[in-house]
Amino acid sequence: MQNYGKFYQKSWEERINHISQNEKLTKEQIQILKNSAHNKSLGDTMIENYITDYSYPEGIAFHYLINNKRYLVPMVTEEPSVVAASSHGAAIIAKAGGFLAKTSERLMIGQIILESVEDSAKLIIEIQKLTKDLLVVADQAHPSLKKRGGGTRWLKTHILAEDLVVLNIAIDVQEAMGANMINTMLEAVAARLEAVLRQQVLMSILSNYATECLASTTCKIPYELLSKNGFAGEIIAQKIVQASRVAQLDTYRAATHNKGIMNGIDAVVMASGNDWRAIESGAHAYAARNGQYKGLSTWKISGDYLVGELEMPLPVGFIGGSIGIVPLVSLNQKLMKITSARELEQIIVSVGLAQNLAALLALVSEGIQKGHMRLQLKSLVIAAGANVAEEAVLVDKMLQADKRDIASAKKILTDYRKKDKNG
Ligand code: NDP
Numbered sequence: 001m002q003n004y005g006k007f008y009q010k011s012w013e014e015r016i017n018h019i020s021q022n023e024k025l026t027k028e029q030i031q032i033l034k035n036s037a038h039n040k041s042l043g044d045t046m047i048e049n050y051i052t053d054y055s056y057p058e059g060i061a062f063h064y065l066i067n068n069k070r071y072l073v074p075m076v077t078e079e080p081s082v083v084a085a086s087s088h089g090a091a092i093i094a095k096a097g098g099f100l101a102k103t104s105e106r107l108m109i110g111q112i113i114l115e116s117v118e119d120s121a122k123l124i125i126e127i128q129k130l131t132k133d134l135l136v137v138a139d140q141a142h143p144s145l146k147k148r149g150g151g152t153r154w155l156k157t158h159i160l161a162e163d164l165v166v167l168n169i170a171i172d173v174q175e176a177m178g179a180n181m182i183n184t185m186l187e188a189v190a191a192r193l194e195a196v197l198r199q200q201v202l203m204s205i206l207s208n209y210a211t212e213c214l215a216s217t218t219c220k221i222p223y224e225l226l227s228k229n230g231f232a233g234e235i236i237a238q239k240i241v242q243a244s245r246v247a248q249l250d251t252y253r254a255a256t257h258n259k260g261i262m263n264g265i266d267a268v269v270m271a272s273g274n275d276w277r278a279i280e281s282g283a284h285a286y287a288a289r290n291g292q293y294k295g296l297s298t299w300k301i302s303g304d305y306l307v308g309e310l311e312m313p314l315p316v317g318f319i320g321g322s323i324g325i326v327p328l329v330s331l332n333q334k335l336m337k338i339t340s341a342r343e344l345e346q347i348i349v350s351v352g353l354a355q356n357l358a359a360l361l362a363l364v365s366e367g368i369q370k371g372h373m374r375l376q377l378k379s380l381v382i383a384a385g386a387n388v389a390e391e392a393v394l395v396d397k398m399l400q401a402d403k404r405d406i407a408s409a410k411k412i413l414t415d416y417r418k419k420d421k422n423g
Pocket of ligand 1: 208275278
């Protein structure tokens with residue numbers, strides 16, 4: 001390992017020179033690093049040891065009709081067919097009248113973990129007596145939140161183990177995701193607990209299990225909108241209901257069911273400048289809320305309709321974090337024509353359900369690979385070295401090939417180029 005010393009103290013040029021020399025990068029590789037660094041000052045503001053920008057493609061999903069309002073949905077993803085599937089699912093649901101989406105309060109839970117507790121029952125009584133004071137301390141640590149109508153809502157304690165007590169504080173975060181604000185408030189409360197009760201604090205941090213910041217959406221699709229590949233809509237609906245049951249019963253399937261939902265959700269979370277790790281961890285914890293990990297969405301038959309529902313924690317911000325400093329995020333908010341975190345939550349949860357519908361439709365009718373084969377093959381032939389002009393021809397050739405792996409793609413490309421050269 002080469003010595004990188006105080007890399008963070010170096011200028012961007014010095015970092016590029018240093019890493020290029022140490023790692024013996026070629027001229028072309030150095031150029032890639034330099035050319036990809038589109039916004040050095042922003043990168044340096046956002047993270048540590050910045051060298052370049054790693055960009056993801058952004059696309060627009062269409063046909064979203066949510067609570068009678070039409071939306072364009074920017075999606076940032078590296079995965080082929082996510083944007084197309086999203087628009088496809090949304091189009092079916094729009095024809096059926098669209099999504100009905102709702103949000104709960106926007107409360108986040110902050111936790112203070114107390115350790116080396118000698119008498120946990122006694123400590124809980126002492127904390128309960130101090131509750132009002134502790135909530136005031138928390139609010140005073142970030143007073144602007146209370147001025148905006150947010151701030152602390154309640155405090156609850158419980159025993160985790162003989163020597164461990166947890167204190168959960170619910171905080172209305174208004175338009176922000178709230179992590180930094182909450183952590184500041186918790187640290188003030190922790191200091192008060194240490195001072196007044198002489199109680200040792202292990203840690204103070206928000207919880208990403210945002211059970212008090214939920215978004216939900218539903219849709220009701222008549223059978224006739226579901227018929228596909230010669231299958232009657234009713235049959236497709238029944239198969240989707242079965243697929244939904246399987247995701248409630250089998251963890252292997254549930255994980256993949258939810259991955260499909262998160263394909264859409266993460267893409268919009270990223271486009272809106274939010275923290276997708278926070279959303280992912282909360283979503284999966286919520287999927288296991290009854291003790292078994294299950295599919296987040298459910299599909300049922302009601303009359304001649306397929307009814308879909310999705311509910312999950314969505315503590316996204318409309319303000320705060322990197323949202324205000326990344327110009328593309330503001331532009332994406334404008335494209336979505338949204339004015340609040342709640343409206344963003346409603347879009348994101350609906351995207352999750354549309355994505356789920358599209359995936360299940362493909363799975364129960366033609367199989368996921370066939371439906372998305374062209375897009376997958378496009379990535380494959382590019383990985384094999386095809387240029388833009390060769391892409392379409394190569395995809396057609398791959399569709400006729402027995403094997404659809406990278407080695408076959410490379411061989412087909414070599415043969416094609418030889419033929420092309422020889423006329
Ligand atoms: P910020 O630290 O940026 O705080 C929100 C800011 O928005 C505040 O400064 C507040 O201003 C301002 N603001 C303006 N208008 C409003 C309004 N109407 N409602 C609420 N705030 C408003 O962001 P967050 O506290 O939301 O933290 C989010 C970031 O924290 C994310 O980037 C996340 O990645 C990161 N993070 C996540 C963790 C986790 O998930 N476990 C842990 C730690 C960090 P004012 O100061 O005037 O109140």
